[in-house]
Amino acid sequence: MQENETLKQLFQKEFSKIVAVISKQFGLQHIEIAEDIVSETFLQALETWKNKGTPANPTAWIYKVAQRKTLYHFRRGKIFEQKIVPNLKSTQEKNDEISSLDFSPQNIKDSQLQMLFAVCNPTIAGEAQIGLALRILCGFSIDEIAEAFLSNEETIKKRLFRAKEKLRASKVKMELPPEKEIEQRLDNVLHIIYLLFTEGYYSKTQNEVLRKDFCLEAMRLCLQLTDYKKTNLPKTNALLALMCFHSSRFRARLASDDTYILYENQNQELWDPALIKQGTHFLLLSATGNDLSSYHVEARIASLHCQKEDSKKKWEKILHLYNQLLFLNYSPAVALNRTFALYKVYGAQAALAEAEKLKLDSNYYYFILMGELYKNIDHKNAKANFLKAYSLARTITDKQALQTKIDSLL
């Protein structure tokens, strides 16, 4: 059991590296072969290590076996000579490719960065892209991805297959975008990382370990980008800061029965000071240049939420930042958060007047906010709104929480 757990961790750590290295060397069109090779390698590891014990350097063992399997595959049936060699750039390369895979730290790093840009290519937008990122960039298994999306393995497999087909059809290559395009393409990469993180942070699944892993992987990918000069831009650091601040509350937001604890009821002692410090560090690094991204604004808001005192001044700043965020990018969630901040600064009456204008009549959170705003002014209206939210609630936990709110009004 212990052994399997370690092997699983090793798989997660090495899967994306090996797939990236093979794909860089032989071409992205062979990405599925690369995945199969890694899976077979770990299967062999499981069997061999069970009998002979874990080798002194498991990673080196894995690389060696993966290399043997790769070379065997591509040499077999002359795939290598006929399809790969003509496409290799130089004789030097041709000689290198035949004999080995390059698992040097630098090449692993370069390959992973190229893979990040390949998977986050705008041609394969949508849910399939997140799935592909979770699989290829983070090494999550199909059933883990299915669990996160509350879907089944078959659906996810099909989705990933289509995404890979698209990559092939649009001839996406393993390379960094040209200098001129890199910033624009980076926006797409950052957006995918942001979605990965959000998928983990607000995931529908009850599997807390998995959720946390998604978030950590998103942070790791973003950290990769800070390692490379052309992608280490202020907005990259802003996104990283944002994720650090949010993650700092991981422990505090989870109750013993696996339900979420709302921000205002969290035990602040459980906030992780190391992550808050990291967040502040990246926030400072993000504060250069003229480009103000939504990540900057969100990171600033998240940093204020990490301050323990609850002053009007703090909420004034938060309100201002939510206004900014809306100017950059409207979303119902931001509109609701902005209205809550308005309530904290100007009181319930002022917030209600603004909330009435939002017209979010099918939004569950809208009615919770309305209920909260009415709570100390008008019990009847508060109850009516909580009841509307109750009718829109999707989980039993949400319904129970609302019932408690309704009962407390009487």
Place this chain on the structure above:
Amino acid sequence: MEDFVFLFRQPEMDRSKLSQTEMQAILNKWDNWFGGIAAQGKIKNMGLRLVSPGKVLKPGGIITEGPFVEIRERLNGFIMVKADSLEEAVTLAHGCPALEFNGSVEIRPVSMGEQLKGTLLSS
């Protein structure tokens, strides 16, 4: 949904006489008023804030400097909003801080988008 421009005009005021707190209060007012429209998802474009002093070029090469004696109110910025009708746009304009300072909001439909659409559809 159509596009409308809000043009904000208000009398020139001597900001040097305002304290920092008063200045901040005015800025907050504008910020939150814009925020209220943005929270409804109705901002099309944040437009520009215009700063004084500027210059005005008149026929015959006459250049005047702000504050503009002929025009009581000066243009101090604009935004672009989305609304279903001119009436709705006017409703959105209510509560504008410029009104508190004896200013005005001019609400004008933007026709270029519609014209362009017409051209594209007919071709």
